Amino acid sequence: MLDRINKAQSMMNAACKAMGRQVHIMEVCGTHTVSIFRNGIRSILPGSLKLLSGPGCPVCVTDQGYIDIVLELADREDCIIATYGDMIRVPGKDHSLETKQAKADVKVVLSSEDALQLAKDNPEKTVVFIAVGFGTTAPATAVVVKEAAAESIDNFCILSGHKLVVPAMRALLSGKNHNIDAFLCPGHVSVIIGYGAFAEIVEDFGRPCVVAGFEAVQIIEGLAEICEQLSSGKAELKSIYPAVVTEKGNAAAQRVIEECFEPVDGFWRGLGKIEKSTLKLKDKYERFDAFKRFDITEAPAEEARGCRCGEVLCGLIEPPECALFGQSCTPQEPVGPCMVSSEGACAAWFKYSRKRAQKP
């Protein structure tokens, strides 16, 4: 293992020295964010290589407007809110799902199947499944929507917040004040969508895209591969996670997403409106669409005062640059989702890094 790390480190040092400038690589996967911190990877990178954390945490990129809708639905006595764990502590204006739990019916589920089962077990209430996640999780939602349709479980619906990572990458690169040279691409999203999905980033923007796994060595080798490409002026698509990632991805998963969802314009925290970036249930399944059932339109809402999660998500600032970090925003009392979520950059920085905001 050490041999592989030393080799990758030498490659990076040589490549970065040859380039003689600051190099910025962005990762767009919450699991990569955490693994990079947990393994202290930044500490062994050459000084001129900066790792940016991008919009890879699904809870973090969810717009505040969506959060507000979830909290309003929680207030309804005829609803059970079924959600993955991370969402329950995200703050709304004065509450989170967690603080509402005393009065509202909120259940944490490990899978979409559990949410559907809740509907079967509670026929007198409507279960609203808070369907947040990227391409890895969307198929799980699609499967249960189909099951609900097949079994006529009409007291089940989903509030889709599923987002697509490639449009977000395009939006970042089309923005004016970014400095992204290359992307470390998500491992498990690629299992579903195939690493070929990132080809358009390479072709249209000339940025290297490398898919890596989540172990430290895999990440370091992925970064070394990117540095090699950059120093030789190449921009190529590559996957170094052959255990589970193929070029075409999981066909069954892609089919079920295609059958149930269509990409529409959606709001992202920090990135604003991105075209065809959010999954909406097709008309065929509209009776399971919570937006339609409760006649709700999503509109972007403002973040809490002083919260800079949006800038953190675009890699424009690092968490300690936010005045609230470590002061009024901590894992115990978070202000924004980047500090709440187990995959959030602020939470990871707080937990693993020795750099803290200086007390005044």
Added chain:
Amino acid sequence: MEADRAIVDAMGNRWKAKTTLLPEAKLGDLVLVHAGFAISLVDEEEAKKTWQLIAEISEFEDTPNKVSG
């Protein structure tokens, strides 16, 4: 395994998973599970390399060697 429901073993822990997204999965296959669904077969040779890495990391942590600097 029954229809699209399966029990997977993760280093001794047993979990339920659906195989709807992986119709080709058979008993004895190595799979990657996400949010209750098996999403990929895992190449056994590559999995062994990853497990080897994880084992090496544990051994490394247990020995008195330290990387300096």
